[in-house]
Amino acid sequence: MENVKILSYEAIELLKKLVETPSFSKEEDTTARIISDFFEGKNIPLQRKKNNIWAYNLHFDASKPTVLLNSHHDTVKPNKSWTLDPFKALIEDGKLYGLGSNDAGGCLVSLIVTFCHFYERDDLSYNLVIAATAEEEISGKEGLEIVVPELPEISFAIVGEPTEMHLAVAEKGLLVLDCAAKGKSGHAAREEGDNAIYKALKDINWISSYQFPKVSPTLGPVKMSVTIINSGTQHNVVPDLCTFTIDVRATDQYTLEEIIEGIQANIQSEVTARSIRLRPSSIPMEHPIVQAGLKLGRNAYGSPTTSDQALLDCHSLKMGPGHSGRSHSADEFIYLEEIEKGIAQYILMLEDVIGNKG
Template sequence: MEICKEDLDEIKRRIMEFISVRSIVGEEFEGAKYLTELMRDWGFKPELQKVEENRYNVICRVRLGDVGRRLLLNGHMDTVPPSMDWNVDPFKPFIDDDRLYGLGAIDMKSGLITLLYSLKKFIEENEGGVNGEIIYSAVVDEEGYSKGAKKLVSELDYDAAIIGEPYDGIDSSVVIGETGKILLSIECIGKAAHAFRPWIGVNAIEEASKLILKIVEEGTFEDERFGRIQPTTLKIEGGYKIYNVTLPEKCIFEVNILTKPEQTDEYFINWINELAKKIGLKGGISVKIKEPRYYGYITNENSMIVKAFKKAFEEEYGFKPKIGFKATITDGNIIAMKGAKPLIVYGLRGGNAHMANEYLELKSIEKTCKVYIKTMKNYLKTEEE
């Protein structure tokens, strides 16, 4: 299997075209339109899946034989808004040395193009002996609430997945497990009193402050799989709307926490209530879970997709890939369905995701393509356990 100069030139050209198309989260319509046209150019039959008004996932399916496994290739077409400190136009990609710069260059327009081209090459070079279906999906809203991925899995059957995010197995571990994420809205109820005599009432802001410190203190730890996990307070509201010297009787704050796969919603509600008791919190407390909620997952390293990938990677590079877990969330959290669907997160090399001067390392394209192609072949050929 060869990825020649013409292949690489085509991939680079298409990545640069795609970067030039604005598809900021919430505004992905032109990105979906571009991918639909590209699929047709490359011989696929695209399907549009409506997520919201003017927001569409783009899907294509390739059937190889009547039976076999169903492999999902997935990535997101949306980008974050460009940060203020870009020193060039983020929508005008350019190449400097081995780096291709532009918004979405590594997160993850290059991943989508490379996955799709790999599927194209796999079909062209398929000599039989494989059975199953490969489903390619480009989704919206990964940088938001994962609405695209949620819509996708609600209507799609698949057995395993490859998410094309930039974890290359060399500089960064290929991900087979991710934390989840919970957003807690916690309301502390105090008792109003004159602010000159605060001992008569209960200051809800001060009580909330004590609880926040306790949450961070007891919720920070090193996990042997995921590394450091630490809660973060994202928002706090309390006190007067119109200035007056009355003790604040209500304070609401929101805490973001990365979660281990085994931790349930009930665990966190009970934990917060126990912490309130532990510090002798005055007044009342209410704990609610807000969207977006993501659940952690772990893919078994002996699953077919992991074995198919490891074999492909070792054939191509001559050494074993780094494989591990990540304290993060991606659409993989949705697609893994709490671990029910095995998947890997593997892709290109680059840097500055969500930052100015985001870039792709062009030299990573060729081997990543080859690993994708060999993984597809291995997965669809592998005998049942």
């Protein structure tokens, strides 16, 4: 695929510009402008809302189903262990170093040039929309969440995150629960009060040992972890309140509401969900885009991490060049070869599904 060489060059040049431009979550204005300039340089009309950019294929047809290609252009802040300049796109030994190069710059630029590859095709059986979105790293509310209402109904989506181009066919959702065990205060030296800490401990013991019965074939069991606990004001006062936080990694076997109900039914503490936005997601193994990847020898698996997939109410596949283990690490990098191979795989898989044989 000689065209992939050209697309890979364009992707890497765009990635270098993005890496050299700070784009912390909520501060992505300049990278949004860089992405806009890229599309405008190719005479591709685009739309922007806040720091989100999206565009449609030239021959968009409202009677056809639509595929969403999505990845994010915000980054975390560099940690103190960096030995290189995080905002210098250094290419060395076949690697491109820089903050956001792996998570998720390589995925984003690969999807952008893949979209460009199909942009002028008039024989597609699906429409294509590319969305470069903000605030993914903080699960923010002004990223993909505000773009989705602007889009037509999405048949399925490919979300670009570093998976070594393997197929993340399911992804755990995130549920954060704030719990409050209530007792009665009293003097610690006398038999007074009802210790809220002891009440909380009973609940925490249940949380640590309970297993939800339904286990996902791709994601495994629902996982609950108590991660924060607070109580007490001074050593000689029995506390009347103990608060704790549960981090719940949900699977596709339960709705978030079902998990909340199950927990509340078994503990005395009051349970309050911070949010039910970040839901588990999945795509059937028999879906054509999954089958297209399997035919190329890729593996299917369930991902324990959360991405913008959680904000999509459609079948979605998480897949992209790069390695998840490099994300948020010092001296982050992506292999140039990974980008080229990623573009080739995106094109082959989409051609299989949306091309004139789709």
